[in-house]
Amino acid sequence: MTPWMRRLHKWVGLIIALQFVAWTGSGLLMSLLDHDTVQGHDHQARHEHASRAWPTGMLPPTQVVAAAAKPVQIIEAFWLQDRPVYRLTHKADAWLADASNGRAVQVDAATAAAVAAADYVGEGAPGKPEWMKAADLEVRGHEGAIWRVPFQDGDATTLYVSAQDGRILERRNDSWRVFDFVWMLHIMDYTGRQDFNNPLVIMAASGGLWIALSGFWLLVTSFRLSEFVPPRWRRARELAVFDPDGTRLRSVESHTGDSVYLALARNGLQLPSNCGGGQSCGLCEVRVRGPAPAPTSADRAHLSESRLKMGYRLACNLAVDGDSEIEVAGGAGLWTERTAKVERITAITPFLREIVLAADIPPGAEFQPGVYLQVHVPGYTMQRHDIDHPEHHRDDWAALDLPGTLASKEPVRRSYSLALPVEKAGGHLTLLARFSPGRQDKKRHPTGKGSTYLYSLKPGDTVRFSGPFGDFALKPGGREKIFIGGGAGMAPLRAMVHSLLDNGATERIHFWYGARNPREAPYVDEMAELAQRHANFTWHLVLSEEAEYAAGLVKGLVHEATHEGLLRDHADIHACEFYLCGPPAMLSATRQLLARLGVDDDRVAFDDFKI
């Protein structure tokens, strides 16, 4: 129930949130406004109601009622200014009769102005009374014709006098008008401003109550009971780590209720992670040996259905509930923290940089094409000019308009794939890093923490890393291979292509790579040269922006171009293997295309950089 509850909570919350702001904001404002000022008491004259003797010789009420042309329910005696009158009412209808002779008394403009002036104290002079046939919003709820008497004071005081019986109906001013507007927002009656039981407010209040209850539920379910118990009081469990080939690598002590990620970290084994255990990067996947718990919404967000079926789960969301066994691709790298010296840095394109590292311990056989290293990025503060770039990229960098100081407070880890087989790189580790510039416009996003660090490196600097990790790898067997990539996805695909060709692969190998324009496409000459030297290798550069289309260049999106140029008329697409790596949108469009073409999941290997 929790995943859909979380989704519903989010979306209902989004709708209700605005009204929550309106409720609290208007409630606050109403409580800040002074009640007497809002009610107009500041400008109301205080009359000493010393009883005034009713003059003798007035008509008795019974005679006035008897002479009335309409039925009368109530008759009251009162003073209209200095004139003794009777007020007669029947239902909502009211009228005045002179107490001395029984004649009807009209409340004209002069009378209304006098009544209003007698009720008012302050510096404002009364304006000309305006006749209103019926009540408007300011005097809502009153029947019959009304005189509106404005006063020219700082509060824009307005008195409303009944044109039927000369009583003051309402005292309004600017404080009241503000109060009335926020009151409308508060009760959500946007027309009449007085119906507290309207369907809109009932719906919003019910939604608000539901948000509070579901939020409470989600809070409770996001805790595991064991989290309230210190680890030393929880039962000790054995957590065994295996390599995917079945080799038992190591066992560590953990406690019931720990997440696997935390249990390994407590023992100094840091799983790959870009999010520090926050369930958002999807890098900490492990395979549970034996029955795996039901996948959670976080597992489903990051792992494919087939991997979930195979028992893969996110370690930061996988609780230890007994002695357990897990497999980690590149598990041996968990307890290696190595250092390397920066050998060489080459700007391949304005924002793709090749970084060649000489590791302190020569890399072993586990550094295969497709694996990635976790680079340990220290906290830093650097100046914009600490990032060098060649002269011919100056305009590209100037257009980024980076801030003067670039900083990352906390150490983080970031993943970077090998971009060349180790043997081909003379035993060195070659990375291809894309710069994440962030945004310098109104929606300021800082530059990428890891890529900024990599771009500040100079030859001779020391880099710390762990790994290699990952199970993106060439499959054994000589099936026809189709590589489709874009952006920094060039890195592992390039390493794989080189490895195949250097090792004498004879199957057909196709590499389709998408870039926006030729300036952003890395290793174009190198790939063209490989295609010339190896008859079984073809290379296609697909450009999505307008460009000069020289021979060999294709226009469009890389997945569509691969479909048009190769897959649509391929004689046996089901016999091919696919290797994909690139930006998330490209990756997902290509995977959807292959699914549509009926290519089996296990023929498609991909690495999602999530950038």
Ligand SMILES: Cc1cc2nc3c(=O)[nH]c(=O)nc-3n(C[C@H](O)[C@H](O)[C@H](O)COP(=O)(O)OP(=O)(O)OC[C@H]3O[C@@H](n4cnc5c(N)ncnc54)[C@H](O)[C@@H]3O)c2cc1C
């Ligand atoms: C298995 C794997 C292999 C990889 N291999 C490579 C590789 O070979 N080459 C390569 O270049 N990359 C690779 N990556 C990606 C790499 O690990 C990093 O994710 C990438 O370099 C960006 O990291 P960063 O620290 O520079 O940016 P981050 O600091 O992680 O930020 C990421 C992006 O979000 C933006 N951002 C930051 N803060 C905010 C905010 N508040 N709101 C909105 N946006 C924000 C940043 O500007 C940046 O564009 C790989 C990733 C994986 C998972």
Ligand code: FES
């Ligand atoms: S550590 Fe990032 S999802 Fe687990």
